Amino acid sequence: MLRVEGVTQVFGGITALEDVTFGVRKGEITGVIGPNGAGKTTLFNIITGLYSRTAGKVFLEERDISGFTPERLAPQGLVRTFQNIEMFGQMTVLENVLVGLHTRSRSGMISCAFKLPGHLREERRMREEALRWLEFCGIADLAGTTAGALPFGKCRLVEIARAMAVGPKILLMDEPAAGLNSRETSELDGLIRKIRANEVTVVLVEHDMELVMDICDSIVVLNLGRKLAEGTPRQIQENPEVIKAYLGEG
Amino acid sequence: MKRDYLLFLLFTLIVLVAPAAFKGGYLLNVLVFMGINTMLAVALNLLLGFAGQISLGHAAFFGLGAYISGILTATHGLNPWLTMLIAAVVVGILAFVLGFPILKLKGHYLAMATLGFGIIIYIVFNETVDTTGGPSGLTGIPNLKLGSLTFDGDMKNYYLIWVFTLVTMLLSINLAHSRIGRALRAIHDSEVASRVMGVNARLLKVQVFTLSAIISAVAGSLYAHTMTFISPASFGFNFSVELVTMVIIGGLGSIFGSFLGAALLTLLPEMLRVVQDYDIVVYGLLLILMTMFMPGGLVRGIPAAALALLAKMSGEKVRNAEG
Amino acid sequence: MDLFQQLTQYAFSGLSTGAIYALIGLGFAIIYNATGIINFAQGEFVMLGGMLTYFFLTVLKFPFPVAMTAAVLVSTAAGATFERLTIRPLKKPTPLSLVIITIGGSIFIRGIAMLIWGKDTHALPPFSGNEPLTIAGATILPQNLWIFGITVLVIAVNKFFFYYTINGKAMRACSYNRTAASLVGIDVRRMVLLSFAISSTLGSMAGIIIAPLTMTAYDVGIMLGLKGFCAAIIGGMSSGIGTVLGGLLLGLLESFGAGLISSGYKDAIAFIILLLILFIRPQGLFSKAQTERV
Numbered sequence: 026m027l028r029v030e031g032v033t034q035v036f037g038g039i040t041a042l043e044d045v046t047f048g049v050r051k052g053e054i055t056g057v058i059g060p061n062g063a064g065k066t067t068l069f070n071i072i073t074g075l076y077s078r079t080a081g082k083v084f085l086e087e088r089d090i091s092g093f094t095p096e097r098l099a100p101q102g103l104v105r106t107f108q109n110i111e112m113f114g115q116m117t118v119l120e121n122v123l124v125g126l127h128t129r130s131r132s133g134m135i136s137c138a139f140k141l142p143g144h145l146r147e148e149r150r151m152r153e154e155a156l157r158w159l160e161f162c163g164i165a166d167l168a169g170t171t172a173g174a175l176p177f178g179k180c181r182l183v184e185i186a187r188a189m190a191v192g193p194k195i196l197l198m199d200e201p202a203a204g205l206n207s208r209e210t211s212e213l214d215g216l217i218r219k220i221r222a223n224e225v226t227v228v229l230v231e232h233d234m235e236l237v238m239d240i241c242d243s244i245v246v247l248n249l250g251r252k253l254a255e256g257t258p259r260q261i262q263e264n265p266e267v268i269k270a271y272l273g274e275g
Numbered sequence: 276m277k278r279d280y281l282l283f284l285l286f287t288l289i290v291l292v293a294p295a296a297f298k299g300g301y302l303l304n305v306l307v308f309m310g311i312n313t314m315l316a317v318a319l320n321l322l323l324g325f326a327g328q329i330s331l332g333h334a335a336f337f338g339l340g341a342y343i344s345g346i347l348t349a350t351h352g353l354n355p356w357l358t359m360l361i362a363a364v365v366v367g368i369l370a371f372v373l374g375f376p377i378l379k380l381k382g383h384y385l386a387m388a389t390l391g392f393g394i395i396i397y398i399v400f401n402e403t404v405d406t407t408g409g410p411s412g413l414t415g416i417p418n419l420k421l422g423s424l425t426f427d428g429d430m431k432n433y434y435l436i437w438v439f440t441l442v443t444m445l446l447s448i449n450l451a452h453s454r455i456g457r458a459l460r461a462i463h464d465s466e467v468a469s470r471v472m473g474v475n476a477r478l479l480k481v482q483v484f485t486l487s488a489i490i491s492a493v494a495g496s497l498y499a500h501t502m503t504f505i506s507p508a509s510f511g512f513n514f515s516v517e518l519v520t521m522v523i524i525g526g527l528g529s530i531f532g533s534f535l536g537a538a539l540l541t542l543l544p545e546m547l548r549v550v551q552d553y554d555i556v557v558y559g560l561l562l563i564l565m566t567m568f569m570p571g572g573l574v575r576g577i578p579a580a581a582l583a584l585l586a587k588m589s590g591e592k593v594r595n596a597e598g
Numbered sequence: 599m600d601l602f603q604q605l606t607q608y609a610f611s612g613l614s615t616g617a618i619y620a621l622i623g624l625g626f627a628i629i630y631n632a633t634g635i636i637n638f639a640q641g642e643f644v645m646l647g648g649m650l651t652y653f654f655l656t657v658l659k660f661p662f663p664v665a666m667t668a669a670v671l672v673s674t675a676a677g678a679t680f681e682r683l684t685i686r687p688l689k690k691p692t693p694l695s696l697v698i699i700t701i702g703g704s705i706f707i708r709g710i711a712m713l714i715w716g717k718d719t720h721a722l723p724p725f726s727g728n729e730p731l732t733i734a735g736a737t738i739l740p741q742n743l744w745i746f747g748i749t750v751l752v753i754a755v756n757k758f759f760f761y762y763t764i765n766g767k768a769m770r771a772c773s774y775n776r777t778a779a780s781l782v783g784i785d786v787r788r789m790v791l792l793s794f795a796i797s798s799t800l801g802s803m804a805g806i807i808i809a810p811l812t813m814t815a816y817d818v819g820i821m822l823g824l825k826g827f828c829a830a831i832i833g834g835m836s837s838g839i840g841t842v843l844g845g846l847l848l849g850l851l852e853s854f855g856a857g858l859i860s861s862g863y864k865d866a867i868a869f870i871i872l873l874l875i876l877f878i879r880p881q882g883l884f885s886k887a888q889t890e891r892v
Contacts, residue, residue, distance in 0.1 A: 073471065099473030111468035113461045115528075123454070124461045128473035130454050134482060137453035138446040144453065151454070191472060329694055376877040382693035383636040387827060388876045391869035394824070398869075402862040512820070516701055523698060555709030562702025563684055566695050 026051035026226045027072070027103075027195055032081030034067055034250075041067045042250045045081070049195070049243075054217060054227040056237040058261075059247035060270060065230045066108070068247070069199050073105040074098050085195070100128045102194030106184045108203055108230075114173030118164065118183050121172050122155040125190030129154075155190060162186040162216060178209045185216065195226040202233040214240055238262065246270070276452050282531060283448060290437050294430055303429040305545060310436035311498050312537035314443050316521040317530055318490035321447060323519065324527035325456060326483050327463030328378060329386040331515050332393025336488040338400060338510025339366050340495025342407055345416045345505055350406075355419045359496040363489045370488030374481035393515050400507035412506030419500045432501045439497060443490055447530050459483060460528070520558070524565050526572025535573045606736040608857045609850065614742045614811075616849020617749040620842040621804035622826025624756065625797030627835045631773035632793035635696050639680060639704035640801055641823015642711075646673045647802025648814030649711055652720045662723065670802045676707070677798025681791050704819065711816040724810040741810050748807055752800065753842055759796075760837060769793060773837075801826075821865060828872045834882025843884050 027049040034042040042064045049055045057065050071078045074095040082091045085103055093101070113121050130151055132144040159165040162182045167175065172183060181201060188196055201217075202210050210233060217240055221227055231237045237244065238258045246253040246261060248270040254261055261267055297303055315337060322328050343362040347353045353361075377388050400407050407413055418427045419435065426435045450456050461469035462476045470476050499505050517540055525536025547554045569576035622644055629637045650672050654665035684699050685691075725744045730737045760766035771779040772789045780786045805814065805822070812818070825848065833844030848868055856864040875882065 075467070095467075095470040096473050096475045099471065105471055107468065111465040111471075113464040113468065115464055116457065116460055120457055120460075124457050124469065124472050124474070127454065127458055132454050134450070134455050134486065137455045138450045140449045140453075148453070187472065323694075327694075329697060331697075377873075380876055380880065383697065384876055384880060386693070386697050387636070387831070388873055390824070391828075391872045391876075395866050395869045395873075398863060398866040402860075516705070519698065523694075552713055553709070555705060555712060557709075559702050559704070559706025559709050563699055563706060566699045566702065567684070567687060567689075570690055570695060 026086060028084040029072065030082045032071060033079050034071060034076065035079045040250055045252050047245045047252055047255050049226060049228055051226050052221065052224065053242040054221055054240050056241035056244045057228065057230045057247065058237055058244060063247040064250040065247055066199060069105065069197055069230055073197060099191055104188045104191045104193040105197040106188050106199060106201060108200040110180045110184050112172045112180050112183065116172055118159065118170050118172055119155055119168040121183055122158055122187045122190050123151055125187040126151045126155060129192055158186040158190045161189065177204050181205065193225055195228065196220060197228045199230050200232065201229060202231060202236050210236055279448050283445060287441055290441065294433055303433055305541060307429060307432050307436050307501065309538055309541040310440045311494050312521060312541050313534045314440040314494045315491055315518055316525065316533035316537040317443050317447050318487045319518050320522045320530065320533045321483050322487040323522050325459040325463065326480055328480060330389040331386050331519060332389035333491055333518050334510045334514040335393040335396035336366055336370065336491035337495040338396060340492030341499040341505045342400060344496035345413050345499040346406060348417050349413060349415045355417055355500050359493060362492045362496045366492035367485050367489045370485040371481060374484040378480045378484060390512065393512055397507055397511045400510060410507060412504055414504050416499050416503045418503065426501065436497055436501065439493065444530055451530065520562055524572055526574030529572065529574040532572050532574035603736055606734050608853045610736050610738050610742060612850035612853025613846055614745050615852065616846035617745050618804050618808045619825050619829040619848050620845025621749060621752060621800050622822055623829030623833060623841040623845050624837065625800040626827050626830040627837045627841050629793045629797050630835050631837050632769050633790050637797065638697065638700035639707060640797060640826060641819035642704045642707040643673050643677055643798040643801035644805035644822045645711060645816065645819035646676060647805030648722060648809035649715055651722055651806050652814060666806050669806060670799055673802030674795050674799045678791055678795045681794035708816055708819060715816060717816060719813040719815040721813050722809040745807050752803065757838060765792060825868045828868045831872060831875055832882055833884045836884065840882060840884035
């Protein structure tokens, strides 16, 4: 589904990523883990088009998407969520999800300004679908609330609903469990499984090992900008290099 | 959303019958200006309030509309409606082309770039004396005509201007509640996230910039044909700042707020006529105080203040939901 | 005057105004580097320098040096007060609200100046007489030499302050990384205040040394401020030599442009340059290009 090949990223004098290559299989949940500074978020930012990488390629379903900007990636079916939750704080929860439907709708400036009939029909359809995604995440009751006023855990869910509304083939989540308590994390666990059941491939960057080992079908380990290991959770847990990277020598 | 449309209906009715209350004369003239200012403020609000892009040079688009329309009619005898269309198209193209490089900038840099653009245009107005008449201005601009009706008096101008202004307001309200309006507000709140959602932020910003410029140019053309005289002084940095003030005082992102801001700033010089020289000081103070104490503008500030007052009077403590 | 003499003439006058732009630009850069704010009111402190000197000199009849010193002190105090009253209490310092509040401040200060001193232009006496000197075939006034001299002095003091005093180093730390600076115990808020004070000092000094040449009035601040800002942009917002070079370059381009092409468009030159720089190389011509970690 997604393939990263030889990705290298250099910032000034620092090599954040060096020759990283791995693959993500369709329909699986893949975790990307590694100690702090390993380059996980940099990798994500490159895949999702926020940085232009120094070298290497990224393929989505064997199509070269290296260097595609985020707005080009969304219609291709690649969406991400953010570690710090980039909420549209001044808009309601429903409106946030409606923005997710932007690429699945077409009314332009003229159509919207003059309220042409096609636009009205589309609005209605969009609202129904947006509500469905809110229900999917269990927050339909928050539809009218201003996003900026919500507690952190709920904001996470809004972000996920919003991302799902785009209709992605693959969803990249940047530390979705960050800042969640254990109850919220187990709810997240269930939600991510539901997402996979909806035929969306998931890639997670995560620090919460319990969550990672529990739901991931496959794990990639990064350390100091290089790929250290790739395999099933079991294999990763038993890999001596991985243990050394996390716990240090002797 | 329904509330906005009801309010608009009410507003339209008031606008239509208002002249009867002010039987002609000076106040009607002020209301004509208020209409132009409202149109300009709403146009700027689309860019500033919705998309969150600072422009300190919008008077330039207003001036370009006025001069293009004025010169083509006064000097070359073209039909005023035609020149309005030409002005809209020319300014639209200019804004579109300028929009791409200028909207790559953000925050202070965008503010400065638009400021610089505005000043360059202002200098051009002043220096191209042969075409524009320079600092002494351009005279002899004909009125607009519709069949046998010539718009040459305050009453007729009032309705002419306000029809355009009401249409602008309605289209803007439509836009605000639509997919495009949401995309703009998303860009404002988090450009990164909006792009991840597939919003072509770069293009949309340029499009709204262009729309805003076109509306301002049409307002300029209307201004030229109702005043029949224009001079560069009306289109400088000071007026650009005034427009931004109107939008902010009224309330960013609120169409009706733009009217309130425009109304206040149109009436202010009239109210301060007695103490003429104090107007600059008052104006500066207004900007400072509004930014500090009522950042949401009058549209949110007045209801909030009223509620707070009511609550105090009934002796209860109001829990501030904004925290 | 032959072409060479003309060009030299333009060069001198360009360098002279350029030095003024440099001083004003440094004021912008210093505040920006310490706070991330563009102080639109900067030009008004330039105006205050000249106008207050005029006031102290002709109305209160202070001796010239005393009048100048008093003007600089009052302007510095005004700058600090401005920061305290309008910037510091701002709850939501978004770029837009900062732009608006500093514009509001500049309008307010200008308004007060107009109320107190009216709209007339006033001249300050030149520091050491009006006898023109001839250098390399071009005429320059002693005031131009004063401008160069004082600017060089200011730059030297500036460099010394930022690199050799504790406060200066603290301010530089703030500009590189505010959070880190506060974590090592630097009082960031005081640095902000200090940056406004220093900028007002620089601005008012610039206003005083140019006033004998170009007169002063309540509204000279606007253009001077904007051009000073252009200088800072060309210089990549550096608190040092970059902005100085930017100012000098701007002054030269303006002078040559006005002399060789057209004088009416002189003011437009600065803004066209501004737009070009912002479009093509927003980090300025004289800054070290940095790869930024987003």
